[in-house]
Amino acid sequence: GDSVTQMEGPVTLSEEAFLTINCTYTATGYPSLFWYVQYPGEGLQLLLKATKADDKGSNKGFEATYRKETTSFHLEKGSVQVSDSAVYFCALSGGLTGGFKTIFGAGTRLFVKA
Amino acid sequence: DGGITQSPKYLFRKEGQNVTLSCEQNLNHDAMYWYRQDPGQGLRLIYYSQIVNDFQKGDIAEGYSVSREKKESFPLTVTSAQKNPTAFYLCASSRTGGDSQPQHFGDGTRLSIL
Numbered sequence: 001g002d003s004v005t006q007m008e009g010p011v012t013l014s015e016e017a018f019l020t021i022n023c024t025y026t027a028t029g030y031p032s033l034f035w036y037v038q039y040p041g042e043g044l045q046l047l048l049k050a051t052k053a054d055d056k057g058s059n060k061g062f063e064a065t066y067r068k069e070t071t072s073f074h075l076e077k078g079s080v081q082v083s084d085s086a087v088y089f090c091a092l093s094g095g096l097t098g099g100f101k102t103i104f105g106a107g108t109r110l111f112v113k114a
Numbered sequence: 115d116g117g118i119t120q121s122p123k124y125l126f127r128k129e130g131q132n133v134t135l136s137c138e139q140n141l142n143h144d145a146m147y148w149y150r151q152d153p154g155q156g157l158r159l160i161y162y163s164q165i166v167n168d169f170q171k172g173d174i175a176e177g178y179s180v181s182r183e184k185k186e187s188f189p190l191t192v193t194s195a196q197k198n199p200t201a202f203y204l205c206a207s208s209r210t211g212g213d214s215q216p217q218h219f220g221d222g223t224r225l226s227i228l
Contacts, residue, residue, distance in 0.1 A: 043219030
């Protein structure tokens, strides 16, 4: 079935460092891909999405490109801030197996030090 | 503003007791979901519903029950059969048509055992 694998955390960075969180997926068909962010004690919020191959999703300085050839959707940010400390989830939906349901990765916790 | 409201934010359950978590949305979404999140882990799907008066089991439905009598509401009951109910519970909703739709989340209910 459909699945999402993302790098284990925690990831600890200093402020203004470059961030990459790796995400790969397995799915049949043409799924849409998402990154969600969860701040402590809250629900998840959509950070960005991409609906077809080579699409780039971007929001708040974060970017991710839908790479069908490598089945990847890595999250990047050029300069992180302390306020970016959170848990980041890669997800997909619209694959032939899962349909409209969303399949989430296990999450990657990011700590940014001042 | 539209959104999802979960209540209560914190809930305590005694042994042998059923408790019900509330989830209400005013986004006019057809689909609603319940997830369980354990510390340091990803989201596991409990139940989901695509339409009023219909719902399906997710990956960990045992010990839980739901109803979907109104489009706006999708309450979750944690029954006494759920032997390890302590967790963070998240409700979400989404559209189901067209391009794969992102999910919108509430702020969660944290359930603990007395």
